[in-house]
Amino acid sequence: MTKELPKITTYNSLTKQKEEIVPHEGNKIRMYACGPTVYDSAHLGHARSAVSFDIVQRFLRYAGFEVTFVRNYTDVDDKIIQRAKELEVSPKEISEKYIQEYKDDMASIGVETPDVEPKVTEHIDQIIKMIEKILEKGHAYQVDDDVFFSVRKFKEYGKLSGRSVDSMLDGVRIDINEKKEDPLDFALWKGAKEGEPFWESPWGKGRPGWHIECSVMSTEYLGNNFEIHGGGKDLIFPHHENEIAQSEAASGEQFTKYWLHNGLIQINSEKMSKSLGNFFTVQNAVKRWSPEAIRLFFLSHHYQNPADFSEKVMDDTESSLERIYTTLKRASDLEKNSDAIDSELEDTTNKFKDNWFNSMCDNFNTADSVGNLFDLIRAINKSIDNNEYTTSLENALGEIKRFGKVLGILEKNPEDYLSSLKSTENLENITPEEIEKLIKEREAARSEKNWARADEIRDELDSKGIVLEDKPDGTIWKVK
Ligand SMILES: [Zn+2]
Incomplete structure (x- = not known):
């Protein structure tokens, strides 16, 4: 009962050409995409990457392939630890909160749940095993309680990003660490610092470096030389280059066959960044536009190209x-x-x-x-x-x-869709931003127990046809 499969071609960032996707076995496609580091709300960049690979897996399945799709959560990381310190909660509380938020946000824009969503903290044993293997093969070295990957010992380093090892020194933010034999080397295992989460390992208490997790979690569920690896273009170097080096050094086999990279989001032709103040979280965007419109915006751009959001x-x-x-x-x-x-x-x-x-x-x-x-x-x-x-x-x-x-x-x-749009279209004397601003002002007034001002704002909105409803997690508004 073999169904004839259509010919699907894709641009492979590794070979730098368009190739037909040919599975190793029958119609089975094993696919991995790098997921988020969960320390804050998801922004449009996360959404774009998630939608890109959601489309790839949806279409492959529709075309008759049997897809196993894995997307990870980075739930231990400097940024998570930092955030937990600021808020005086445990890193786990931070990561769990933002994993749930990410799931809700992606579901709101129609992203299907991958088959497996592994977390780093649940794969420490496997991570330790892979690091041991890399050490055995002579591609890494231990200094005190740290383990580093020796970049120059992996001869094919640079094959994805197309950079030569010597030119890499210019473009990289080199972290000053005199323990490293070479500035290009990167941490596989980091010795524990005071007040940080840690696990026991043959090298002492510590936690994994960032890159090793994807090598481990992808091959754990998909095996070596799986078909597709995806991620944002910003991850090509050093993250994906390092994933290749670690995995291939450990297994001696090719890591993955096709590398797919999505283009980045720009806002009004500028890079989206918090410091530029042009930052959109998914939640803000879906308040403003319908979730399907946001998805349609992504689909209207080829996933490999930059998408200019405005x-x-x-x-x-x-x-x-x-x-x-x-x-x-x-x-x-x-x-x-x-x-x-x-x-x-x-x-x-x-x-x-x-x-x-x-x-x-x-x-x-x-x-x-x-x-x-x-x-x-x-x-x-x-x-x-x-x-x-x-x-x-x-x-x-x-x-x-x-x-x-x-x-x-x-x-x-x-x-239903058209009537949901009407709610903002019927606004005559006020814009959604003005409403949001007044709601914030009213919240501030209420927290200062300035009830007179709070009521005044409610009345003002009422006169413009807006009704407020106070819910446990904030105030929502509706058109009368
Ligand atoms: Zn990754």
């Missing part, structure tokens, strides 16, 4: 989505009343069906795939102008449904 682009994306849903609502308001064939619609539907699928087979090109949809939407509108719900319309809607299910969009009931 309020204008998002407003436009929201309008495009609204147009699609308006058409779907028009269609759903009709009842099937004709067996006629509308040959123009039929034709456009067939083209759409082939085109979006072929675009996805060509390096997961969601941008082209989504682009094809608008021709079909136009043809549907034209077809229902005469109030006929034909067999051709039924086919067209069925095809859109299938497309939406694979890409994780257009899955809402059109009526």
